[in-house]
Amino acid sequence: MNVRRSAAALAAVAVIGTAAPAVAAPASSPSPSPSTAIPSGLYGSTDPKYDGVWRQSLALLAQHTAGVRPAAKAVDWLAGQQCANGAFGAFRAAPARPCDAKDAPVTVDTNSTAAAVQALAALGGHDAATGRAVSWLKSVQNKDGGWGYAAGGASDANSTSVVIGALTAVGEKPTAVLKDGKSPYDALLKLALPCSDDGAFAYQPDKKGKLAANADATAAGVVGALGQGMVARAAGKAGGAARCTDSAKPTPEQAAANGASYLAQAVAKDGYLTSVLPGATSQPDYGNTADAVVALAAQGGAAQAQKPLQWLEKHSEAWAKESGPAAYAQLVFAAHATGTDPRDFGGMDLVKALNATGPAPQAVAAKPAEHSDKKTGSGFGTWWFVGVCLVAGIGAGFLLSGRKKRHQP
Template identity: 45%
Template sequence: MLTAARLGAAALSAALLTGAATGTALADTPATGTAAPVPEGLYGKGDPTYDGVWRQSLALTALAGAKVTPADSAVSWLTGQQCADGGWPSFRADTTAACDATTEDSNATAVAVQALLALGGHQDAVDKGVQWFRTNQNADGSWAYNPGSPGDANSTGLAVNALIAAKADPAAVAKAGRSAFDGLALFQLGCAAPADQRGAFAYQPKPDGALEPNALAAGQASLAAAGGKLPVTNTNRTDAAPKALPCADGSTGNSVPRADSAEAIGAYLTTQLTAGGQHLTLTTPGAPPTPDYTATAWAALGLIQGGHPQQAAGPVDWLAKEGSAWTRSGTDASATATLLLVAQAAQRDPASFGGDLVAQLTALGPAPKAAASAASSAASAPAKEKKDGGISQWWLIGVGLLIGIGGGLLLSFQRKRGAKL
């Protein structure tokens, strides 16, 4: 089983859907036994085999939004994981050995590209990553978790996020005439589905071609459907609730137009969140349903990107209250970083979002070059000093002139008064 810290990865979603997810979760706990050792510069203390690049990328993206300047070792670790062809694996224990192209990870590549863009100054690595997506796109426009496999909603959505972040129009990134948006549309349920499932995303089609809603696929794909990327910085607001997919009576079409995709998934998620107590649910064969923190977090990001922060407020509040169980009180780097990205997107104070998320995440990696408070003070102090100093200086000059003029007038008046006397 893949590590629980990589719940956002499509491979784990596949395991959960097929009932193959068994064994003990590795999570983000200290590496023991045969687990790979945690490299210097990596955020988190757990085995990095399945989620090293994933959690590092999320951590760097979230900390960049918090104005934390990471250690050089943290950034060089991520860039050093990139393969010669531009992709990233989940984790490279030996970076001197050539990558196995079949095991490169589209999910890791997508978040790595977005992290390097958030940090700035890594355009060559970003360009190589974008080219990797162009090369490894499936003929139907989708992406798989590993190249050469059938595509899925999570991997395709994350690829779209990366393309948008890199300013590579997903509508123009195509294979065999099928664009990235066409690939994403393959997994969205349309008018042929029952009314309460329309707009949802399936992970992959079932063997018979049918699409079945999946919480994690719906949450992660929603950000791409809304035209978003990490970090989410959208401040647009639509006061109306997301519009359900318009379907005529008796409609049998199962293709969701691109123009309706974001609203349709937004409406589906809003209904599911409301029914679930403001969180989505993870259903694993043979196990009782449990809250799906990852899916809920991505759903909130998708709703905010879609211009519906009011519909995201409920799940954001729920995450602020319950998120510490997911982050293991700030010891799971991937979960902590994702929660910080949600707090930032929702414009909430990360210092009181179920704990101080910036402090917790910073503590899980190498000491940063500049902490959040220091960076913020350094950025604001010169402007404040200039502003205050400028106002104070001109105020003093103005007061001095008034005093001088007033004194002169008074003296002139007294002289004239004395002359008359």
């Protein structure tokens, strides 16, 4: 589930023909002056061509999670992006036109569709839309049980995981969503590496069929293997520290523990994950680190995610401000998974900052006077309780777990 590479990088991937990994579309766009006019209901100020639906879905889901009732036109914009077949693409500049228009067809994808499902399911009142979207996702499920970014593309850990989050969000059991007898978990287990390779998940096999550890895919795979989505719950006290254990017949839960063990080792020294783009030196990867916090908390509890969480609290403000709504949303998800107050995330009010990137919300839960979630490690803290009470009062429905996307093989 993630905000990661720039839209320029995604465009390059499409041009080169490389399979596009995914659980989170880009948080930032390279275009300070977008060529496309920004719709009034859309969050973010950069060109939405490659990430409009993704960033809107994350923004609305994060707002709901923090007790915010989004602006009606923001929700309407997202719902209006759906194609007649139920799928979503990255961006429809002319929603009134059919997606299959011959002169300007819309390219739909599993990640945008699954993210939109998680957001609309959480907000409530969109059963027909989410039902059509899930039906489309099922129609493009691969024979190995998983999904690729594009319909028919080779299954990858990120796309499969974000779809699992969508299925869970609408109350479906991923184990029951089968293609040729294979479930999404079967696809994930095929991408899980043994402990000799640190128990990580691969994004997808390379051209020679080999698997390589990938931190982004691992964060996505852990959450997906646990049957959760972008808004993941922290494991109970019994979760404990993750250990890598090989098995002749590994379960999704064991694969998740193995993946969490890999992530814990990866952040043990500095508290963050790194990324290296062509021609650049290694640098902190804020989006993947936020995803790792969610994965570690979901598998082993909030205590297991404290080091990367604390690093994000100290260092992520400039990144989030530059990257926009999807980045703020990822940090809200990290806060939620660890029982951290998103209105005081290292001194940053993530909710206020996220709300400021788009149309003013209809209602915002008041900041709680007292917060003690970090001490208890609870994934459902005081701020969450206040949000739930507000949502219940306005009839917006209640939260169903959801997850993300990064295009980095």
